[in-house]
Amino acid sequence: MDDLETRELRYFVAVAEELHFGRAADRLGIAQPPLSRAIRQVERRLGVVLFERDRRGVVLTDAGRVLLREARTALDAVAAAARRTRRAGNPERPLVLATKAGASHDLLRRLLDTHAAQPGAAPVEVLLCEVGEQAGLLRDGRADVALMHRPVDDLAGFDTEDLHTEGQVAILPAGHPLASRRRLTLADVRDVPGLPIARWPRLDGTYPEGPGPEVRTQSQLAQLVALGRTLLVIPASSRAWQWPDHVAVPVVDAPEITTVIAWPPASRSLEVAALVRSAVAAGAAGEAERWTDDRRHHRGTAGPRSPAPR
Amino acid sequence: MDDLETRELRYFVAVAEELHFGRAADRLGIAQPPLSRAIRQVERRLGVVLFERDRRGVVLTDAGRVLLREARTALDAVAAAARRTRRAGNPERPLVLATKAGASHDLLRRLLDTHAAQPGAAPVEVLLCEVGEQAGLLRDGRADVALMHRPVDDLAGFDTEDLHTEGQVAILPAGHPLASRRRLTLADVRDVPGLPIARWPRLDGTYPEGPGPEVRTQSQLAQLVALGRTLLVIPASSRAWQWPDHVAVPVVDAPEITTVIAWPPASRSLEVAALVRSAVAAGAAGEAERWTDDRRHHRGTAGPRSPAPR
DNA sequence: CCGCTGTGATACCTCCCCGGTATCACCCGT
DNA sequence: ACGGGTGATACCGGGGAGGTATCACAGCGG
Known part of the structure; x- marks a missing residue:
């Protein structure tokens, strides 16, 4: 009587991520009506409203947000079961x-x-x-x-x-005034003129405010470092990255x-x-x-x- | 093309636990042939043999053991998703x-x-x-x-x-020779004549060898303690359990x-x-x-x- | 005020696939 | 050799997933 199917979870996650039945159905490779029906069925089965249908898009309810989080981990667990079993069956693993x-x-x-x-x-x-x-x-x-x-x-x-x-070190262009210092503090490297710290996306994909360049991947960051456009505080062992014309200075109060x-x-x-x-x-x-x-x-x-x- | 359904996982777990298609089907409330077919389908989909059919019962393969473990956690995750969502929807939670x-x-x-x-x-x-x-x-x-x-x-x-x-304390009948000691060691309480330590079931349900009584629940254990039939080493704060005619003696080298x-x-x-x-x-x-x-x-x-x- | 557009919901049909029954193939005991 | 018990196979029926067509309704521009 209860017990969700992974298909239903997949459908729900698609709608919750797209917040749009049509696009979600498209992504799932099915038509929109069966998707609507499946979501309704989940709602009836759980006795809970998951989406606030608003005639102009959809929004998640509190319960919907909970299910989104739980459904993702449950789907991951199911996928992991399949993957690990496949691997266990293969002689090469x-x-x-x-x-x-x-x-x-x-x-x-x-x-x-x-x-x-x-x-x-x-x-x-x-x-x-x-x-x-x-x-x-x-x-x-x-x-x-x-x-x-x-x-x-x-x-x-x-x-x-x-x-x-x-500990962590700051990566600086060799000619920079701070590069000659034996050690730095976080206060030293915050708001260095011309060397803003890069900004990583938050979990929701948006970027925090700030002067630094937006980066999404390590290679982007590496390039910016190579160009001398950004300042970096990284663990000392990550210096494998370092370019010849950059120096690493310990930041004593970095975590x-x-x-x-x-x-x-x-x-x-x-x-x-x-x-x-x-x-x-x-x-x-x-x-x-x-x-x-x-x-x-x-x-x-x-x-x-x-x-x-x- | 891949992607297991929770129904299939439930079926697999039932067979893996019963090691018998007929009993598993019975437990699931379905007939045996659909169950056989479902398992075969899972095996085909994963490209892995899960059971060694032996014409006289069934045994799990290595891959089957992996899937059993993974399937249990995946099913738990799915059940948790449903339960937590239901709770989130209810005003009373x-x-x-x-x-x-x-x-x-x-x-x-x-x-x-x-x-x-x-x-x-x-x-x-x-x-x-x-x-x-x-x-x-x-x-x-x-x-x-x-x-x-x-x-x-x-x-x-x-x-x-x-x-x-x-720390932990040993629970002893008041009249026992060890009961007057101010402190005990694990060596003192191991192999006390007449007061063997109770044995708990292992994960597979079997009991380790030993002289002590087999217990499965705390109430069983409490009763044995009350009868003075077993010796117990428990955290000091669990003395809420203690009977009037028992004393607690610290065991100094217990973890x-x-x-x-x-x-x-x-x-x-x-x-x-x-x-x-x-x-x-x-x-x-x-x-x-x-x-x-x-x-x-x-x-x-x-x-x-x-x-x-x- | 009337279409037009775009949303999700509904109605209805089709067909797949799950589940049931009957039976088989096979390995055991005697 | 022969029942008893195992899982596998063959086949059938029905429920439900998915498709198409359509509706209901909100915004919006003319």
Whole structure:
């Protein structure tokens, strides 16, 4: 009597995103009347009004907003079930590791080397993605594990293990007055004339107000940095990005960034567990290297919140 | 072309649990042939064999085991979507807080009092459940928040906030030789003649080997304790359970138990956030009380892994 | 005031596919 | 060899998903 079908959830999400039955039907590849009927049926079944029909477009009710959020995660879970099952059935099944392009480069290399050195280690496929994409990839099964960063990424719903904590640096053109400083503060780099900080889109796709250029992808940002048009505060290890004519200056009061390896709590396969172990070992190796190195050392503080997958 | 329907997932889970098409069909209220066909269709669609048909019952393949795990969480997510949406539509929507019967009694009372004192606080319904049930209740939307205990409960997939950490005590009949001791160690209470520790079922429903009685519910356990038939090591605050003719003796080397409030990361409603805030306040109040009190004091160590819901 | 446009809702039809019944193919015990 | 019990197959009927045509209604320009 209750129990939604994934088809109904897909239909609802389409309408909720388009806020227009016609366009949603078009996107779904069906006609509009069946879509209207399906949504009505969901509303009747749940005993709840999902849309305020206004003769001029549609708006979500409170209940509709709740269902939109829940439906997305439910659909992701269903998609993940299919994807992971397909992969489990195939003899070839490389683990997919998602990471932001350019970030944590050294750690990633150590991780892959460490893992490859394990006897019988599963092959690992690296999936480079844009900022904030990792969570979705993990949730719907396109990735098995991800390197993410606290506190900038949303780690809600994943198990994580800390790998490495570090400070942030500002990236500046070599000739800039601030480039000669040994250290900077956030106050120094805020509102630098001619070097505004780039603006990333919010969750709803709009951009915050400000003088900086709008960016959407890392490659856009990289180009702007190369052009000397924007100022960047990033984790020290992301300096793989750095151009020859730019310098990195530590920003002493910027929040420390912890690189973590994250995986969906449901997936506790042996392969994932082995990869997480390799990652932790690689993280520890990196920490040790920093001790012998003369750089500033940061230790992860918060312990793992849940045990490594079994 | 791909994309599983929840009906198919339900069917698969039924067969995977029964390992018998006939019984599964019976349980689902349909006939056996459509069920066989549906499973075959899923296998064809995923391109994967889920069951090894053996002419004498059925066994899951590796891929089948993966799908069983994934399908359960996906179905829970779908059920949660329906439940939470229904609740959001109703004007009356008490928050449901799940907690183990008898555990954390004082904290729960403080929590409810603190929350009720907030202006405009949503009504809270307390759902008492058995050990280990909370995770399922949270996952499928029957509960909004839960009091759980680290490290005994599986917190994977939830956001949590620490409330209170405490040591454990052994519950003994008053006349027992160990009852006069001021403190005990785990070695003392293991293999006490005549007072074996009760055995809980594993995830698969079987019981570990051992001399103790098999228990399945807290009330069974309470009765065994009342009869003086079993020995119990529980958090100090669970002494609400204690019978007059039993005493509690601290077990100094037992792992400390942290009571946490947990919620699904997807649900970030204002109501849940307010309740979590009340819980944290109540936890802090309890800690303060302990300082003025003369009892042993334990402080939560690991910080919150993710910020409170917004 | 009257069409015109664009929205979602309704009516009605068609056909697919889910589910039921009957039966088969096969492996077991004796 | 032969029933008993398993899951698979064949076939049929009906409910419901999806399509087409149309309506009801709001805004808007003439």
